[in-house]
Amino acid sequence: MTKTAKPTLADEVREATGVDVAECYQCGKCTAGCPMARYMDITPSQIMRLVQIGGEEARRRLLASTAIWSCVGCLTCTQRCPKDLDPAAAIDALREMAHREGTVPHEQKRVLAFHKAFLKIVQHTGRMSEVPLTGLYKMTSGDLFSDVLLAPVMLAKGKLPLVPRVIHGRKEIRRIFKACLRKEDER
Ligand code: SF4
Numbered sequence: 001m002t003k004t005a006k007p008t009l010a011d012e013v014r015e016a017t018g019v020d021v022a023e024c025y026q027c028g029k030c031t032a033g034c035p036m037a038r039y040m041d042i043t044p045s046q047i048m049r050l051v052q053i054g055g056e057e058a059r060r061r062l063l064a065s066t067a068i069w070s071c072v073g074c075l076t077c078t079q080r081c082p083k084d085l086d087p088a089a090a091i092d093a094l095r096e097m098a099h100r101e102g103t104v105p106h107e108q109k110r111v112l113a114f115h116k117a118f119l120k121i122v123q124h125t126g127r128m129s130e131v132p133l134t135g136l137y138k139m140t141s142g143d144l145f146s147d148v149l150l151a152p153v154m155l156a157k158g159k160l161p162l163v164p165r166v167i168h169g170r171k172e173i174r175r176i177f178k179a180c181l182r183k184e185d186e187r
C-alpha cells in the first residue's frame with residue numbers, strides 16, 4: 001500500500017488560494033510597495049520564500065509571526081507582482097491556518113477580534129457598518145476605551161451612521177458564509 005505524502009505548506013496555500021508560491025522568483029516588488037512592510041517581522045517576499053521552503057521551522061515562524069496580522073489587505077503587493085501571484089491571498093491563508101492551529105500571538109488577539117467582528121457584521125448585513133462593527137469589536141476585544149473621544153467628532157461629521165445599512169442580497173451572502181463554514185468543517 002502506498003503512503004499518501006503529507007501536503008507541504010506550499011500545497012496548503014495553493015489549495016486554499018490557487019497561489020503557486022514556486023512561481024515566486026523573489027524580485028521583492030511586493031515588499032517594496034507594501035505600506036506595512038516596515039512594521040512586519042517578516043516582509044511579504046520573505047513570507048513567500050518561507051512558504052516555498054516549508055518544513056516545521058518555516059511553518060512555525062510564519063504562523064507565529066506578527067506580519068500576517070499587520071497586513072491590511074490593500075493588495076498593492078498583488079497588483080505589483082510581475083508573476084501575477086497574490087501574496088495577499090497567501091497571507092490570508094496563513095492567518096486562517098494560525099487561527100485554526102491556535103498560534104495567534106497574544107498581542108495580535110485584538111486584530112483577530114476585529115476580523116471576527118467584521119465578518120459577523122458582513123454576514124448579517126451584507127456590508128460593513130461602522131457602529132455595529134465598533135460595538136461588537138469593543139465587546140469581544142476588551143478594548144473598550146481606545147479612540148472613544150473620536151466618536152463624537154465622527155458622529156458630528158456624519159461618518160458614523162447610527163442605523164446599520166443592509167444590502168438586498170443578504171440571502172446570497174449568508175449562503176456564501178454557510179458554504180465557507182461547511183468547507184472549513186470538512187478540513
Ligand atoms: S512581487 Fe511576486 S515574484 Fe516578486 S517577490 Fe513578491 S510574490 Fe515573488
Ligand code: SF4
Nearest residue numbers: 034071072074075077
Ligand atoms: S496586501 Fe498586505 S502584504 Fe500586500 S501590500 Fe497590502 S499590507 Fe502589504
